[in-house]
Amino acid sequence: MPRILAIDFGTKRTGVAVTDEMQLIASGLTTVETKHLLTFIKDYIAKEKVELLVVGEPKQRDGSPSQSEAPIQAFLKVLQKECPTLKVHREDERFTSKMAVQSMIQGGMKKKKRRNKALIDEISATIILQNYLYSKSN
Numbered sequence: 001m002p003r004i005l006a007i008d009f010g011t012k013r014t015g016v017a018v019t020d021e022m023q024l025i026a027s028g029l030t031t032v033e034t035k036h037l038l039t040f041i042k043d044y045i046a047k048e049k050v051e052l053l054v055v056g057e058p059k060q061r062d063g064s065p066s067q068s069e070a071p072i073q074a075f076l077k078v079l080q081k082e083c084p085t086l087k088v089h090r091e092d093e094r095f096t097s098k099m100a101v102q103s104m105i106q107g108g109m110k111k112k113k114r115r116n117k118a119l120i121d122e123i124s125a126t127i128i129l130q131n132y133l134y135s136k137s138n
Helices: 034-047 069-082 096-106 117-137
Strands: 003-008 013-019 026-033 050-057 087-092
Touching (some): 003 117, 013 117, 026 034, 026 117, 034 050, 034 069, 050 069, 069 087, 087 117
Parallel strands (some): 050 087
Antiparallel strands (some): 003 013
């Protein structure tokens, strides 16, 4: 089976997660500078079979779009032109950064390492992907 790739899009850097080939387990893959994200995705899908890209959808508490939605939409337009066969699914990403930090604390990670924003972004992408996999199975 092809993999599913997920991103936690940010204006500076983007966390990336991926499933195993059975699409059962979400794992953090890396964090990429956002200016290199398109190249990274194109290179990755050239090497690995990817069925779907799950993109975090930032929302306010009331469910309305967050201000960070505009750069994501701009990126998705370019992505669609460059990778027209890649399907995209949007997944609510509210509170994923807080959940990522909480999981780092629960995992016993030292405070200095928990300040690593790139690691938080990667874990957030993993949570987005896990949420998608969970919703897909129900």
